[in-house]
Amino acid sequence: MAELSTEVYLSVFAKVLDMAGLSCNLSEASIPDWRCRCVHVPDFVLGWSCVGAALGAMLGLVAQRHLRTTVLAAPRTVFLCAMAAAALFGVLAGRYGLTLDAIPATVLALFGSALSVIDVAEQRIPKRLVSQCSATLVGVCVALAAATGEWPLALRALAAGVGLGGAYLLLALASRGGLGAGDVRLGIAVGVAAGWYGWSHLLAGTLMAWTAAALVQVLLKASCHDSLRSTAIPMAPFFILGQIVAIVTL
Numbered sequence: 001m002a003e004l005s006t007e008v009y010l011s012v013f014a015k016v017l018d019m020a021g022l023s024c025n026l027s028e029a030s031i032p033d034w035r036c037r038c039v040h041v042p043d044f045v046l047g048w049s050c051v052g053a054a055l056g057a058m059l060g061l062v063a064q065r066h067l068r069t070t071v072l073a074a075p076r077t078v079f080l081c082a083m084a085a086a087a088l089f090g091v092l093a094g095r096y097g098l099t100l101d102a103i104p105a106t107v108l109a110l111f112g113s114a115l116s117v118i119d120v121a122e123q124r125i126p127k128r129l130v131s132q133c134s135a136t137l138v139g140v141c142v143a144l145a146a147a148t149g150e151w152p153l154a155l156r157a158l159a160a161g162v163g164l165g166g167a168y169l170l171l172a173l174a175s176r177g178g179l180g181a182g183d184v185r186l187g188i189a190v191g192v193a194a195g196w197y198g199w200s201h202l203l204a205g206t207l208m209a210w211t212a213a214a215l216v217q218v219l220l221k222a223s224c225h226d227s228l229r230s231t232a233i234p235m236a237p238f239f240i241l242g243q244i245v246a247i248v249t250l
Contacts, residue, residue: 050086052087052090052110060077095247104140105247108133111129120236123234125183130186141157164188165185186239213233
């Protein structure tokens with residue numbers, strides 16, 4: 001009778017949440033509690049986007065210090081980082097809601113916004129900032145594993161970071177400058193974030209990033225402007241967006 005009452009309670013509670021526009025997988029025993037998506041409403045997406053804008057603006061101030069040229073003024077850097085972070089935070093909120101499982105992708109989105117802005121502006125990825133991104137992601141994955149007991153996920157994330165970083169290092173050596181040291185370091189961070197979600201996310205995100213970069217390169221070469229034909233492609237935006245798309249869609 002107690003078990004029946006619990007099931008009835010969960011069913012009624014889930015129905016009330018659905019009527020209120022919320023979403024929660026309380027009745028699915030196969031899904032761990034820490035993965036349960038208990039908030040999935042437009043107000044939360046909007047609120048989380050505002051949080052992303054605020055954090056992105058703060059990191060934009062940090063990014064401005066890493067710029068070596070004056071190609072971007074401080075207000076523009078802050079604005080671009082804030083808008084990029086707001087958009088990515090909103091997408092992740094719509095996909096995962098309020099759940100611990102969204103944290104690695106959120107950290108990648110936050111740092112990735114600043115790294116992408118810098119890479120587009122100066123064709124380089126600052127060593128210190130990307131190292132902080134990797135260290136934060138490793139710390140987050142370890143903390144999540146300690147809190148949830150999902151140590152295999154943390155080990156997979158670390159293995160994915162080492163694997164993708166190593167693959168990019170070999171590619172950089174083979175291409176003789178086609179891929180920079182910053183791209184290799186960013187590969188480690190992207191690998192850690194993607195590895196938390198699964199090997200399929202890592203593979204899909206990597207393929208999407210390189211496919212999109214190749215298409216843009218083809219379009220630039222087909223352009224009538226000679227200056228665009230010789231322009232190097234900043235890979236940070238492709239690495240970040242490709243991985244976020246994979247994490248959200250798979």
